[in-house]
Amino acid sequence: MVDMSxxxxxxxxSVRKHxxxxxxxxPLIASENITSNTVxxxxxxxxxxRxxxxxxxxxxYQGCKYIDEIEERALRYAQELFEAEHVNVKPISGVNANIAALFALTSPKxxxxxxxxxxxxxxxHSRFSIPAIRGLTLETFPFDAKEMNIDVTKMLKKIKLKKPSLLLFGGSLFLFPHPLSEAREVADEVGARIVYDASHVLGLIAGNKFQDPLREGADVIASSTHKTFPGPQGAIILCREDLRERIDKAVFPGTVSNHHLHHVAGLAVTLAEMLQFGEAYASQIITNAKVLAQGLYEEGFDVLCEHKGFTESHQIAINVLKQGGGAEVATRLERANIITNKNLLPxxxxxxxxxxxxxxxxxLTRMGMKESEMREIASLIGRVIIANADETKVKEDVIELRKGFQHVQYCFDGKDAYKFPELK
Ligand SMILES: Cc1ncc(COP(=O)(O)O)c(C=O)c1O
Structure with a gap:
């Protein structure tokens, strides 16, 4: 018998080693972040x-007296931060929030x-998922690969022609704000709802540094809460008052039974942190992204959208075909402790x-890194991929750089962010 202890x-x-x-x-994965110690x-x-x-x-159930206090705070803080008429903090992930929004606002097929x-x-958002929800059919937005954004003229034409019931904006590779206000008028013409998946950019929206979807024409924001918004893994839905009942029912009991109460408590704390520090944090994220993109460009990388200042979000996209492709480059960087991901490009x-x-x-912005560290990171990445330097030597420099950045910033208690929590 195996010794289970x-x-x-x-x-x-294994968790300690992690x-x-x-x-x-x-850590340079665009969909992750780190929480404060209270969270x-x-x-x-x-x-x-519970x-x-x-x-x-x-x-x-009984026993929910304090849970009510916590959830009430989360709802109140989110309403204030996002100036939303209605908030639901129950979806347990971004995909769950998207499914609930689609469930609320569409009919079969x-x-x-x-x-x-x-x-x-x-x-x-894709053909692998959308048809699985109520047999919905999918049309894609026309995309301008040079501008790395939806092609507005073609989009307006296609909406008029195809008359979709719902437009789902937002994405995982998301460099520039999407044309929401442009879509709103024609959406009204064809009777389409607009859902904005803010999973990647929620923290930038919270800091008023990206776009303001609820004012630009979105009916609903569905979003995970752990990418630029530095909260626990989970999700949130924000909408207009007239959609409250539909959304709430689609979440509970439509797609969630028990929501994750520890996440709601963590979310409430992160919302409070963002009310206090959100603008400064979002602003530094965008500055850092631009500086790192410029540095990588100067190292010789084909960073997308140089003509537009590379990015208006936390993300940078690089075509690394000449350096062996995304899979190889991400693997080589990992050997130097630089964590990125391969990514499809148009x-x-x-x-x-x-x-x-x-x-x-x-x-890394949450960890306090600023422009000079971004320049250093560009050089470290350049050494591995462009100069083919010994990865173990670069790794030593990565570890050295990291030593000065171990505490979470833009919060009240971020000491030793990656320390293993001892409960025993
Ligand atoms: C745009 C977008 N929506 C939804 C999700 C899924 O979120 P979750 O992993 O919380 O389900 C992601 C994940 O990266 C995403 O990029």
């Missing part, structure tokens, strides 16, 4: 064991328009061998 030790040991890796690495503490609290189906003050995956759409076909890599600076 030894097996458990091995699991804990913490050690991230203490010593440069980490709350994620490990008893709330993770149920609270229903709404604040109207639960199906309706037509949805979204970005294709190579143009930046998420898998939950016109790519093979998800295993895309031509791009995607970089996001939101986590």
């Amino acid at each position: 030894r097996e458990i030790e091995k699991i804990v040991e 913490h050690e890796l991230f203490t010593n690495a440069l 980490r503490m709350l994620l490990a609290s008893d709330l993770s064991h 149920y609270a189906e229903g709404d604040v003050g109207r639960r199906f 309706d037509r949805v328009m979204a970005l294709s995956i190579p143009d930046g759409g998420h898998i939950s 016109s790519d076909k093979d998800p295993e061998e895309p031509t791009g890599i995607r970089i996001g600076v939101q986590e």
